[in-house]
Amino acid sequence: MVKNQALFGHYRLKMQELKSAETEDLVRALGQDSYEQLLTANRAGGAGALMETIPNLLKWDNDPLAARYLSIYDVFRYKKGRCGEWAHFALGVLYLFGVRRLEMVHDFTDHVWIKVEGSHYDPTLSGEARYDKTYYARAWKKPYSYIFAIDINGDIRDVTKDYVPLTLRLRLRRLRKLKRP
Secondary structure (H helix, E strand, O other): OEEOOHHHHOOOOOHHHHOOHHHHHHHHHOOOOOHHHHHHHHHHHOOHHHHHHHHHHOEEOOOOOOOOOOOHHHHHHHOEEOHHHHHHHHHHHHHHOOOOOEEEEEEOOOEEEEEEOOEEEOOOOOHHHHHOOOHHHHHHOOOOOOEEEEEOOOEEEEOHHHHOOOOHHHHHHHHHHHHOO
16 A cells, blocks of 8 residues: 555644635635534535535636646635636545544546545535446446545555456456556
């Protein structure tokens, strides 16, 4: 198992950062009056309410030259991004408000999403597709070879089989990638 401590390091915030004006603005955008109130609501209702609200805070950015941000506050300030920003924002917000079973998931074709409490969640999609882990293979006809998840401890694991069957075609695709110079 490979470790990547850097990915989640910037989510380990100190209490004084939670009292910042940026956090207060974010809490209000998420429909609560205080950080403590949002924590209480999240504990009572699970991450579901946050997961429904997060996509309403951002807009998709089609500009391939647009700046890329990892900070949830930068993404929140500019209110736009691509799948990487949306995934980092959702993961950061959920972590900030008490959810700890989180993973960043990256497929090696071109997309990023997260897993929350072990379940698929893609804030860039709408409706039920947001929670459907088979959506990409069915609707986008994605030719997967590898999909990796990184958890908050920095552990990296292959989760391809969670999204598509490990068919002969997939195994051959993986072998071709290994043979490339």
